[in-house]
Amino acid sequence: MAVWALxxxxxxxxxxxxxxxLSSRALFRIKDQDSSRFSFFTTAGSLVFTPLANERLxxxxxxxxxxxxFPLVNSATQLSAVDIVEPVSVLLDEAYVRFYDLVPGLSxxxxxxxxxxxxxxxxxxxxxxxxxDYSDPLVWDRRRPVWxxxxxxxxLNALGMEFGLKPVFEPALNPPACWYDARVLPTVQELRSALxxxxxxxxxxxxxxxxxxxxxxxxxxxxxxxxxxxLNDFTWGGRVRTHLGRFDFSLxxxxxxxxxxxxxxxxxxxxxxxxLDFVLNEFFPQKTVFGADLATELAGIGLWAExxxxxxxxxxxxxxxxxxxxxxxxxxxxYINLQYLHGDFPLARLQTEPVRDFLLAGLERRFASDRxxxxxxxxxxxxxxxxGLIPLVRVTPVSGLNLxxxxxxxxxxxxxxxxxxDRVRELGFGISYQF
Amino acid sequence: MKRMQAITSVLLxxxxxxxxxxxxxxxxxxxxxxxxxxxxxxxVMRITDKNGRVQERVLRMVMKGDNKLLVRFLEPxxxxxxxxxxxxxxxxxxxxxxxxxxxxxxxxxxxxxxxGSDFSYKEMANISFGSSRVQGxxxxxxxxxxxxxxxxxxxxxxxxxxxxxxxRYLPLQVEQLDRDGxxxxxxxxxEFQQEKGVWMPWLIRLENRAKGSVTELRxxxxxxxxxxxDSYFSEENMKKGG
Numbered sequence: 001m002a003v004w005a006l007x008x009x010x011x012x013x014x015x016x017x018x019x020x021x022l023s024s025r026a027l028f029r030i031k032d033q034d035s036s037r038f039s040f041f042t043t044a045g046s047l048v049f050t051p052l053a054n055e056r057l058x059x060x061x062x063x064x065x066x067x068x069x070f071p072l073v074n075s076a077t078q079l080s081a082v083d084i085v086e087p088v089s090v091l092l093d094e095a096y097v098r099f100y101d102l103v104p105g106l107s108x109x110x111x112x113x114x115x116x117x118x119x120x121x122x123x124x125x126x127x128x129x130x131x132x133d134y135s136d137p138l139v140w141d142r143r144r145p146v147w148x149x150x151x152x153x154x155x156l157n158a159l160g161m162e163f164g165l166k167p168v169f170e171p172a173l174n175p176p177a178c179w180y181d182a183r184v185l186p187t188v189q190e191l192r193s194a195l196x197x198x199x200x201x202x203x204x205x206x207x208x209x210x211x212x213x214x215x216x217x218x219x220x221x222x223x224x225x226x227x228x229x230x231l232n233d234f235t236w237g238g239r240v241r242t243h244l245g246r247f248d249f250s251l252x253x254x255x256x257x258x259x260x261x262x263x264x265x266x267x268x269x270x271x272x273x274x275x276l277d278f279v280l281n282e283f284f285p286q287k288t289v290f291g292a293d294l295a296t297e298l299a300g301i302g303l304w305a306e307x308x309x310x311x312x313x314x315x316x317x318x319x320x321x322x323x324x325x326x327x328x329x330x331x332x333x334x335y336i337n338l339q340y341l342h343g344d345f346p347l348a349r350l351q352t353e354p355v356r357d358f359l360l361a362g363l364e365r366r367f368a369s370d371r372x373x374x375x376x377x378x379x380x381x382x383x384x385x386x387x388g389l390i391p392l393v394r395v396t397p398v399s400g401l402n403l404x405x406x407x408x409x410x411x412x413x414x415x416x417x418x419x420x421x422d423r424v425r426e427l428g429f430g431i432s433y434q435f
Numbered sequence: 436m437k438r439m440q441a442i443t444s445v446l447l448x449x450x451x452x453x454x455x456x457x458x459x460x461x462x463x464x465x466x467x468x469x470x471x472x473x474x475x476x477x478x479v480m481r482i483t484d485k486n487g488r489v490q491e492r493v494l495r496m497v498m499k500g501d502n503k504l505l506v507r508f509l510e511p512x513x514x515x516x517x518x519x520x521x522x523x524x525x526x527x528x529x530x531x532x533x534x535x536x537x538x539x540x541x542x543x544x545x546x547x548x549x550x551g552s553d554f555s556y557k558e559m560a561n562i563s564f565g566s567s568r569v570q571g572x573x574x575x576x577x578x579x580x581x582x583x584x585x586x587x588x589x590x591x592x593x594x595x596x597x598x599x600x601x602x603r604y605l606p607l608q609v610e611q612l613d614r615d616g617x618x619x620x621x622x623x624x625x626e627f628q629q630e631k632g633v634w635m636p637w638l639i640r641l642e643n644r645a646k647g648s649v650t651e652l653r654x655x656x657x658x659x660x661x662x663x664x665d666s667y668f669s670e671e672n673m674k675k676g677g
Contacts, residue, residue, distance in 0.1 A: 019512050019515060020512075055675075058675070105666045105671070107671055114535040116535040116536045130535075141534065152671045154666050154669035157667075158522075160671060296539070300543035302542075303541075335544075369551075370551055399511045400511055434513040
């Protein structure tokens with residue numbers, strides 16, 4: 001309370017610079033089996049205080065108050081629970097103390113911060129410190145800050161190195177269930193059908209198999225284990241970067257965890273007790289990641305490539321190579337961006353058998369002295385040919401104020417990357433103001 | 436119209452006097468007169484579009500020699516923390532705090548608008564004429580009643596006419612030419628002040644003929660020769676205050 005009073009009095013006195021953003025976005029589903037409804041709604045206010053910022057020291061405190069989704073009330077009793085009627089959360093954003101030039105070129109940051117690695121757009125396989133935030137369906141590259149210590153050293157302008165240590169693991173934030181229900185558990189009916197098939201396979205008559213399976217007590221459970229808080233569970237890693245001529249290079253190594261869990265199903269059938277237990281054991285795989293990235297240009301075309309090789313501790317998981325390569329180019333007022341990804345794409349990652357080859361593309365043009373942006377972005381699953389398209393028009397009538405009209409079009413057959421969003425058509429409306 | 440322009444250019448050349456100094460000598464003298472070892476500048480950028488609408492930006496620029504530059508936007512809110520760094524004409528990067536990442540600016544994007552202004556990234560990177568190359572011989576002429584050298588320069592593929600004041604070797608005006616020889620942009624340097632033996636224009640005005648807009652960069656404060664190291668121009672420092 002005293003801290004808030006102090007901050008308020010300093011801000012009131014104009015001694016603490018403050019900046020912030022107000023934003024609101026709604027998605028309206030116009031076509032789907034579950035259509036003509038708002039599928040997503042969020043309103044947020046962010047404030048960032050910078051009590052101290054000079055050439056040697058910087059302190060920052062930021063937080064976001066976010067109302068996301070709709071009232072979750074399902075009984076009259078819950079009308080007295082304000083957090084259910086108004087689902088509002090407070091998120092702590094960056095909150096750190098940063099020292100510059102402890103020795104020339106050396107900076108040290110302690111606290112909640114964002115550390116970004118990698119040269120590619122949107123998807124960065126080498127970026128494994130900060131937590132992905134997939135909670136907004138239209139933003140695929142947002143990251144939550146994390147608690148960590150970070151050391152950066154640039155002895156020369158062409159040479160930089162950094163080291164980070166993150167003691168606390170925070171998993172990724174997924175899209176809200178009202179927009180995308182990542183179904184990971186089977187239903188009782190599905191398990192009963194599987195049991196019938198197994199009994200028939202064992203030689204039972206189909207009718208009898210149905211009768212036996214119908215008497216089974218089927219229980220489904222999900223068990224998620226978070227990483228511990230021992231020294232062995234810390235995430236730590238380093239990166240060296242340089243540029244030579246027109247090439248930017250970096251090499252990195254990191255010991256840490258996947259941000260989304262792996263699942264291992266365990267099915268136990270007790271025919272004597274007529275009981276079937278399905279337990280989905282979920283855990284965050286520990287891994288060591290070696291990464292490399294580069295960025296350059298050739299004949300005016302921006303080029304980049306980024307690769308990460310993840311070695312998993314769990315012997316049941318195979319080691320994984322993720323690669324992304326891309327280009328961008330500006331011509332006649334247009335900007336085009338193309339990327340090939342062999343790796344995890346945020347929405348597709350939620351599938352049980354993730355598809356891993358994608359083409360990402362974006363074409364944009366600005367009009368009216370840059371006050372209007374028209375963009376067509378999309379992603380294509382190269383294996384199963386499912387796709388997502390996101391056209392966008394953003395108008396900036398005055399500096400800091402943005403109005404957005406967006407479309408969302410998904411298509412994908414069963415087993416493809418975007419199958420859960422098949423035939424989804426949505427219109428999005430957004431407004432934001434930065435001050 | 437183009438024929439008239441060509442005839443006018445020829446007549447102007449005939450009436451002017453070819454200088455005894457070489458173009459490189461004039462350019463070197465200009466760099467000597469205007470380049471500090473390093474400098475830290477705070478400036479207000481005022482952008483007026485063709486409809487008369489005005490936007491302002493406040494930025495801090497740190498320069499070393501004539502090719503190292505780090506610019507950080509302090510205002511408005513939607514650009515605060517965005518920074519731009521250049522260490523040579525081929526090496527330019529931009530830092531976007533919302534993404535938390537530093538991006539290399541490719542050749543095709545170098546012509547893009549710098550912070551919504553009429554300056555491009557490429558023009559900002561060459562604001563001290565560090566990568567300008569002279570073509571041909573300088574011509575002695577007058578600009579607004581001031582005796583000057585007129586040079587034809589190449590700024591990495593863009594041809595420009597540069598007027599350098601004859602007495603103090605100060606840049607007066609640059610006209611960027613399009614393929615047909617017409618003026619695409621005009622940059623006027625004005626309100627020169629001398630500090631620690633270095634001349635600095637406290638007003639740079641860019642007239643964008645194609646868009647009909649004008650950007651003025653007016654200095655608010657300047658510190659010269661303060662001992663900035665080469666390593667200041669690093670990715671770490673781009674994020675400072677971001």
